[in-house]
């Protein structure tokens with residue numbers, strides 16, 4: 040429940056306070072330049088130089104001196120009144136000589152005013168404090184949302200951020216800078232609170248002290264005991280006693296505290312050690328401004344630079360999110376609908392199924408209302424309700440629906456049947472976890488249902504049809520669910536190379552290498568260019584004359600600079616036939632579908648890859664991308680090394696390079712070829728056990744019967760370790776891509 044609120048807060052604040060944060064970020068970025076420059080230019084006193092000596096040297100060179108200040112950069116400035124001329128001079132602490140006039144930068148002052156108060160004095164300061172609070176809430180809500188998106192707090196640091204480039208840039212910069220931004224906001228709030236006297240500060244109460252009257256002459260500054268004892272390293276300012284006032288005293292302010300000294304005797308008349316509040320303020324000030332901490336100032340500058348990036352990418356994400364919900368032409372108002380369909384979707388595909396259900400029911404004369412799940416309601420007119428819900432992270436709700444479950448749990452059960460259909464992916468341990476949670480809640484509350492919970496794996500159109508048929512029977516009406524997958528934006532790809540395997544006992548197969556065109560930075564940011572993909576993700580290709588895309592596993596990643604697939608020609612296959620007919624220079628349209636449960640990411644543990652036939656394609660992609668040379672072991676089953684040893688040459692090359700540690704083959708159609716891939720596994724049982732004991736990650740790709748055979752063999756092999764495929768899968772160490 041809280042997360043939904045955070046999300047709303049994040050969006051709302053991001054859009055509205057974001058514009059002001061942009062101004063504060065840019066001015067903050069400019070302001071960090073000054074401490075860096077000042078530190079580089081500063082002429083500092085040698086460490087440990089006594090204040091007495093510094094003051095003596097300076098007083099000898101500067102007539103009418105009144106005050107010496109040490110700036111946060113380390114520069115020493117003397118303020119004097121010579122005749123009627125007030126002067127500020129930069130001093131060389133080694134000699135006391137004047138280096139030149141000191142002038143605070145007017146640009147710096149102007150930018151600081153803009154940064155602190157938008158040039159509006161106190162109301163502006165309050166506004167700036169409001170923006171700091173907004174920034175703090177933005178970083179907090181953003182962190183919560185990112186943790187959730189990555190599937191838990193533990194993945195917050197290293198988990199892979201997926202999505203459009205805008206989403207990835209937003210998440211990536213946020214992850215790096217969240218601490219700096221939170222600290223900047225917190226320190227700004229503290230300073231604002233101090234400005235408005237909301238927190239106790241060190242009220243500078245001067246003690247009521249005077250230099251004792253007497254005939255003695257002034258003790259020379261160089262002989263003042265306290266000034267001899269204090270080092271210039273911690274000096275803030277030293278005020279000289281006025282020549283015209285015999286009762287005036289020396290006043291010194293240091294990091295450790297403030298002191299008052301008799302001008303004639305040199306006695307310390309009062310010493311106020313720095314209070315905790317003052318020390319805290321000093322640290323907070325330095326942390327916020329980077330003054331005296333030039334490296335930190337650079338980090339702050341980077342954070343300031345990121346704010347415009349945040350704002351722009353955040354805005355783009357918001358826009359992209361808005362266009363996902365399809366426009367349903369015949370959406371009845373909820374209060375008049377007899378059928379309600381509620382949808383929870385992150386990637387948008389579930390909406391396509393909802394649309395098919397909506398249209399089928401509407402064609403049958405129902406008044407259908409479809410809406411996002413967070414608007415769940417059962418109006419009086421309702422006769423049936425459906426919830427179509429995808430699962431994310433660790434079986435969690437899609438972000439927009441995070442609060443829906445709590446809402447539904449609070450409702451009193453009615454008599455209208457509420458049926459849940461889940462969408463998920465079996466690769467994830469919590470398969471359809473969110474749909475299950477919804478169903479559990481509804482049943483526990485006592486809502487009836489038209490059909491029991493069903494779960495659709497990987498957006499299977501066939502499974503959805505079967506569910507539709509069951510629904511037809513349950514409702515006693517003919518339902519024609521025309522689910523047409525919503526095809527995401529297509530990208531043109533050009534064939535650059537093809538490598539043919541003529542087949543023989545195996546079907547003819549081709550490895551196609553394709554390339555895309557760069558569509559420019561703006562299109563990339565908006566997610567309108569070729570999206571990033573990884574080996575093991577899928578490319579969707581819509582063959583001419585068919586509305587349904589076919590998916591092929593990718594044997595390359597975006598970083599390889601090309602897209603490669605391995606296509607077996609299926610007898611009568613529309614898409615495989617089309618792809619086999621392509622020659623270099625031909626173009627096709629395609630889109631990328633992520634396959635997050637299967638792709639490998641960066642693995643610190645050894646990797647065991649098991650594939651047969653064209654199923655070796657994504658595994659070859661993993662090996663190709665293994666630039667870190669993580670130990671990878673490939674078990675490859677084919678029929679005949681002369682016919683279907685796909686990627687054979689590349690695999691041998693990767694073995695030599697060390698991207699592949701070992702290759703074990705099994706050829707089923709030649710004498711002494713080693714049988715099937717599961718036979719190769721059994722022969723290597725000892726090594727497999729050792730690898731799994733070391734934490735190995737396993738990926739299996741090939742036909743369904745092959746995957747079943749592999750799982751059976753592995754279960755036998757792993758039994759002595761007390762492990763099995765199911766357990767490994769639950770821990771995210773085992774995933775299959777089967778066809």
Ligand SMILES: Cc1cc2nc3c(=O)[nH]c(=O)nc-3n(C[C@H](O)[C@H](O)[C@H](O)COP(=O)(O)O)c2cc1C
Nearest residue numbers: 384385386387388389429430432434463464470471
């Ligand atoms: C990052 C990510 C995490 C996922 N986590 C799960 C999960 O925990 N359980 C599950 O069953 N499916 C999971 N899936 C699969 C989606 O639920 C499935 O692809 C669904 O059909 C997507 O529907 P949508 O496009 O409407 O969001 C995940 C998908 C992605 C991209």
